[in-house]
Amino acid sequence: MALVLAALFTTLVLGIPAALAIDRECRGGALVGLSFLYGSGLLYGALLTLSLLHITWSAITTTVAALAVAAGLAFVARRKSLEATGTAGRAWSPAALPIDLLTAYTLFSYALYATLARVWEWDFWAIWGLKARVFVEASGIDWRFLRSPFNEFCHPDYPLLLPLNYAYTALIGGGWDDRWLGLFGVAYGLALLLIVRSLASREMPPVAAAVLTFAATAFALSHYVGLAEAPMIAFGSAGVLFIRRAVMFDERAAMRHGAVLLGLAGSTKNEGLALIVAVGAAMLLVDRSHWRRLLRLWPAVAIVAPWTIIRIALNLHTDIVRGGAFARAVIRLHEGISLLQRLIAQLPDSWMWILMLAALVIASHRVRAAERFVFSVVAIQLFFYVGAYLVTPHDLEWHIETSWPRLTRQIAVPLLFSVTVLLARTFAGEETLAHAEAGQDLH
Secondary structure (H helix, E strand, C coil): HHHHHHHHHHHHHHHHHHHHHHHHCHHHHHHHHHHHHHHHHHHHHHHHHHHHHHCCCCCCHHHHHHHHHHHHHHHHHHHHCCCCCCCCCCCCHHHHHHHHHHHHHHHHHHHHHCCCCCCCHHHEEEEEEEEHHHHHHHCCCCHHHHHHHHHHHHCCCCCHHHHHHHHHHHHCCCCCCCCCHHHHHHHHHHHHHHHHHHHHHHCCCCHHHHHHHHHHHHHCCCCCCCCHHHHHHHHHHHHHHHHHHHHHHHHHHHHHHHHHHHHHCCCCHHHHHHHHHHHHHHHHHCCCHHCCCCCCCHHHHHHHHHHHHHHHHHCCHHHHHCCCHHHHHHHCCCCCCHHHHHHHHHCCCHHHHHHHHHHHHHHCHHHHHHHHHHHHHHHHHHHHHHCCCHHCCCCCCHHHHHHHHHHHCCHHHHHHHHHHHHHHHHHHHHHCCCCHHHHHHHH
């Protein structure tokens, strides 16, 4: 456990310069959460670069490489001028303490669950953990392993952010040991909750922000220990929430955070690549007159570009688009009702989704328009998910049963955030909420 905690702490420290280079005014919980997420991305980049340069991995070489980048970012942060990032969140309220304690208890309970035993999920053994262990034993990314047709079961096309973070832990420990790797899921979940609490406190009273953070634990803490769902939820949800803030309040720092986080989501799972497209499309739907804002998403494209190029060069195809995809889509479109019924039957946390839909009905249309960016992102991403089921070469019922519960949780936190803001504005009155005046420009 000590070695995993040391790796997580190192990840956090390495990410602090990155967070401050992007936003000099980043403080508190947001700084801690973002620092861990950026540190995770930094280690991914360092290990990927070392492998491309044919430099053997070791704890020293990897840490030195990451520290060199962090030092450069620290220099940028020191020279970067302060800029207005909007009204700061309201001071903490004693009334929020009971709710914060519930959140802390939930997080502690999840940590116990995630570390009861060695990581037990099948996809950890066959994909995320397997790749990490193979790479550790090879002292670098084993390209032959990824290209071998005998290893197609491990999805060689999947991005490598999580396996490389696991590998760094093994490098520090001097060998592979997956006993406490469940703590990674706890760390990613905590990082997202800190970011949610920070962003919520800027737009609603402290008690409402605390309630939202507690409710977010239902989705932020992944049920699938050891899989890439935890970092995907953290990177993707935080990225969408920061882009939301940039769109609503025209905050450049928020746009930079969002773009980098989306790039890291695309470096975690293939759904992250789809999320980048969904965010870009939603930005256009919300306000076509500001289409140039799309150019500010360039960090996301730059971050996912290396692995995308490598994947193409190594001919690592995604199994979903095997031959006959169009024909499969046509056949399944004729069974649309059956597909919809299966999706509804397999929807997890249905009570939470029902409550969110009910809240959308309760909230006034005038206020609801201010959150159309997040709603558009969720709708477009769901469209991509359904499209994948239409073309999948696998048994449709099996594919839905094994993936739909995970996919829907990836996009639930931003939706929950927007719905809570809507309710707060509807019942508390917009004048009581921070930045409420900015919403007037969106109608």
